[in-house]
Amino acid sequence: MAAFAMTSPLSKELRLAAQEFVLTLLWVFVSMDAHLSATTCLASCGRQGAMKPCPPPTLNVQVSLATGFAAAVANGLAFRKAEEDRSAENFGGQFNPAVTLALALRGSMPLKRAVVFVVMQLLASLLAALLALVAVGRPCLQDNFHMAMQQTILPAGSRLLLHVLLSMVIIFVPIWAHDRHKSMAVPVLVGFSYIACSLTGLPQLMDVPNLLRTFGIFLIGVRNWSMVWTTALGSLLAAPLVVLLDMLIFREPTNGTMKEEETIYHIVYGIALVDQPKLLHHFVVTGCYEKVAPEMSGQRMPRPESCVMPVGGFAGWAPGAILWDMPIYAGVPVGKGVGIVAFHVQVHYTDGDVYPGTISKDGIRIYYTPTLRNQTVDSVSTIGIGTHPRMLVPPSKDRYFLTRTCTVVDPCQSADCQGKVWSRPIVSVFYHAHLLGVAMYQSLTRGNTTWDLGSQSRWHYDDQAMFPLMSRNLTVQAGDVIQSTCIFDSQGRTEATPMGLNTWDEMCFTQVNIARPSADPIVGFGCGGPMWEGDLQVTEDAFHVATLHPIDQAENAWQATSYGQATRFLPKNQRDCQQMACRERGEWDDDCCGLKTETSCADGLTKIETNDICWQGFGFTAHYTCCAHAENSSENSFAAGAENGFRGGSWMLLLSVFGLLH
Secondary structure, eight states: OGGGGGGSHHHHHHHHHHHHHHHHHHHHHHHHHHHHHHTTTSGGGTOTTSSSSSSOTTHHHHHHHHHHHHHHHHHHTTBOOTTTOOSGGGBOOOOOHHHHHHHHHTTSSOHHHHHHHHHHHHHHHHHHHHHHHHHHOHHHHHHHHHHHHTSOOOOHHHHHHHHHHHHHHHHHHHHIIIIISOOTTHHHHHHHHHHHHHHHHHHHHSSOSOHHHHHHHHHTTSSOGGGTHHHHHHHHHHHHHHHHHHHHHHOOOOSSOOOTTOOOEEEEEEEEEOSOTTTEEEEEEEEESSOOOGGGTTSOOOOOTTOOBOSSSSEEEOTTOOBTOOOTTEEEEEBGGGTBOEEEEEEEEOOTTTSTTOOOOOEEEEEEESSOOSEEEEEEEEEEESOEEEEEEOSSOSSEEEEEEEEEOOOOOSGGGTTOOOEEEEEEEEEEOOTTEEEEEEEEEETTEEEEOSOBSSOOTTOOOOEEOGGGTOEEETTOEEEEEEEEOOTTOSSOEEESSSTTSBOEEEEEEEEEETTOOOOSOOEEOOEEEEEOOTTSOGGGHHHHSOGGGOSOEEEEOTTSOEEEEOOGGGTTBOOOOOEETTEEOSSSSOBSSOOOOOTTOEEEEEEEEEESSSEEEEEEEEEOOGGGOOHHHHHHHHHHHHHHHHHHHHIIIIITTO
């Protein structure tokens, strides 16, 4: 267990406490020394007559700028952008008991850690005062602050009120910028807030609105209590007021449970809580349309049949990925209104035998709100192979591919859509494979124009990020053709690798994320088309795989559902088959891979007996399918096949999202 020695809770807390001590020392000393440097004209400071008037009129500006710049540096040295983790340990340097108290009150950091942080801050303030005392001597320090006392200052009550207001600004700025808006500019905003509040506070309070700048000077006997108590009390009052206003303005549940009366929430963000990075493989999150029994909440259990609902499409995490990575104006709906009342989290580990006895505390944190965002993000897997008993990656291949040609169908079938072109902006793309995955390609073709959809010629399992495409202003429309491809390198394997859940198995997921108005009931899009495998040569461009290696030359090919799962194996003499609008007992078939009963095919199509096993995580026998053979593959019969088959694929997607919700 030595490998985990430096990740123990105690060592982590010590590191965070030491970090806060150093950053507080940096800020307090720079802010204090800026005041001393601006008043070296005092006789006790050794330069009498060197500067007139004394103190100079730029004193407040000098001190405010130095204080703000030091605050930006101290916050930035410990800051991580909110997209990675919005917990308090990545909040950046706090160097203010009021900020620490506010974070503790709103549940962003443990109370014990907050107490340790405040103690570290007070000790750092004392050390900074001692360093200043050694640097300039007691007479210089006393004259500096005595000079400040000679100026006209506000009455005690007014000072207290101003301290409360300025402290609230200093607390609000980093909390809202970091937690609420996921801004990467938090350190800059923290610096500006200190500059603004110092420019306001120095002329009227003779101090910066932060207890730590005065506390150390008070302890060494240079400043009296009358100048300290208003700062201390103002900080104590400001912190709970900020937390109260934050709760009133955002009204987000903080107890992790959803209120029954709220029908729909939007997931706006999620983070992976990684405790064992050497062992954690990935998370998969699905929604449940039935509540989990209270005694089973948080317990290990097989996935119930009610917990197969997509949460914004494929929702998961792997190294390099971010849960629900989307624009700040968009969300993913959950709650009673959409039929998702619980979550099922599937956790995959690897190399557990290498570290026996390890106890995992891995998990996820979901941020959600009843204040619905204007846009909703839908994720569509053009390829979604998580497991398949008949799909194998052969050994000793350097560029083995799995690809799919997918034609987007018009999901808008109502009268309101007649004459309109269905179109949605593309937000991002996401790819997933296991250890053999080395490249991912995806393109969208409309007419004679082809756009690249975030292809990755070098892809690695340890960096499975979402690839944003918003800046390119791309859209997906009905009739577009999406080509999606996973490339595998199996040169290090001596046996075939199956598609499965184990780390040493493989997967292939290619995902397109689109945005829609939250009030729009049309979810995602469907697409129809087969997938096939093959072997690319080193000199061949995988972006053109469908042209270089067409499906009629492939040894292995499958029909596919509109959400990217492979179903019926396609022999070469059946590859002109189209996905039909299969019907059984008046209802849509499970995934249109075939017909269970002897139902008539559409006009111009021939029924073929297959007796094949359709695979969708479950198994059933499809006895028949419908094909458009060469002898009757006229333009009219092909159009009938496309109309019936692809529209059926669209309904399949809608059923997967809505059919379980009511």
